[in-house]
Amino acid sequence: MTVVALSGGVGGAKLALGLYRALPAGALRLIVNTGDDFDHLGLRICPDLDTALYTLGDLESPEQGWGRRDETWTMMRVTQSLGGETWFRLGDADTALHVYRTQRLRAGDRLTSVIADLAHRFGVEAAILPMTDDQVATRVATDEGELAFQEYFVRRRCEPVLQAIRFDGADRARPTPDVVAALSDPALEAIVLCPSNPYLSIDPLLAIPELRAALEQRRVPLVALSPLIGRAAVKGPTAKIMAELGVESSAAAIAAHYAGLIDALVVDTVDAADAARLPIPTFSTQTLMKTLDDRLRLAQFMLACVRKLSR
Numbered sequence: 001m002t003v004v005a006l007s008g009g010v011g012g013a014k015l016a017l018g019l020y021r022a023l024p025a026g027a028l029r030l031i032v033n034t035g036d037d038f039d040h041l042g043l044r045i046c047p048d049l050d051t052a053l054y055t056l057g058d059l060e061s062p063e064q065g066w067g068r069r070d071e072t073w074t075m076m077r078v079t080q081s082l083g084g085e086t087w088f089r090l091g092d093a094d095t096a097l098h099v100y101r102t103q104r105l106r107a108g109d110r111l112t113s114v115i116a117d118l119a120h121r122f123g124v125e126a127a128i129l130p131m132t133d134d135q136v137a138t139r140v141a142t143d144e145g146e147l148a149f150q151e152y153f154v155r156r157r158c159e160p161v162l163q164a165i166r167f168d169g170a171d172r173a174r175p176t177p178d179v180v181a182a183l184s185d186p187a188l189e190a191i192v193l194c195p196s197n198p199y200l201s202i203d204p205l206l207a208i209p210e211l212r213a214a215l216e217q218r219r220v221p222l223v224a225l226s227p228l229i230g231r232a233a234v235k236g237p238t239a240k241i242m243a244e245l246g247v248e249s250s251a252a253a254i255a256a257h258y259a260g261l262i263d264a265l266v267v268d269t270v271d272a273a274d275a276a277r278l279p280i281p282t283f284s285t286q287t288l289m290k291t292l293d294d295r296l297r298l299a300q301f302m303l304a305c306v307r308k309l310s311r
């Protein structure tokens, strides 16, 4: 039995960890957004992939969710003293991973095989799959002009008013053979949309034509977990972005955003009444993931919902 989950960064990785712990070794195939990836200080940075690697490898920084725990910051401190850029915080151990990956990519290795080797090194018994090995770059149109994703998200802390989002290269990008294989695996029993920001982190995945088509041609249920609890996002700028996009920050808006794609939506109990009125099956439970047990329980709940839909 296998399960495919689609994820972006920190929020999605929480559910991914729950699924990882809930499933047998090797059963989870995590398809991860690469639209946030960028070249910085001469290094190829892949934030959502690294958050997945560190989180499933039990190496992530619990305070931040991204980067590594027990980090040291000599490289950043000396970079600062040299007048280099330090707005994107790179710890020393994290930087070693970026140097290693950049070297491998420059040698011609596919991102997918570099990530697979790193997952193996970190003892991760799940497939962590870049959505594509091609170049896709999320770019954000704002009242200050168009910004590259990390410029907007980290350097400007999402302060500019967001007007539109585009995924440069997505229309030409191909899903990797590993992603296509995971979605056509006869042992596949469920597809889960993790609670990453739909507009910034899940949409890049859905913008790759053959990936979206593979999802639409699925023979198993596809269930999404809403990233909102009530009118607020659990973490990050989702509610602000939805307001700026003119979208009501509600479970109904999430269901509408994924309309035609998902078979069911899981919402928090505070949204159960709203969700009951939605045109698709909905399930409600406590969706705030504070502890590891929260992550495991929510993952088990999502898989139980899939079983109900599969009957």
Ligand code: FO1
Pocket (backbone or CB within 6 Å): 008, 009, 010, 036, 046, 047, 048, 050, 051, 066, 067, 087, 088, 089, 090, 094, 150, 153, 154, 201
């Ligand atoms: N996010 C921040 O808000 N500030 C940072 O300095 C930062 C550094 C960073 C370094 C490596 C990495 O893998 C992720 C990092 N992130 C940082 C998070 C990252 O920008 C976001 O997690 C994703 O791009 C959005 O999901």
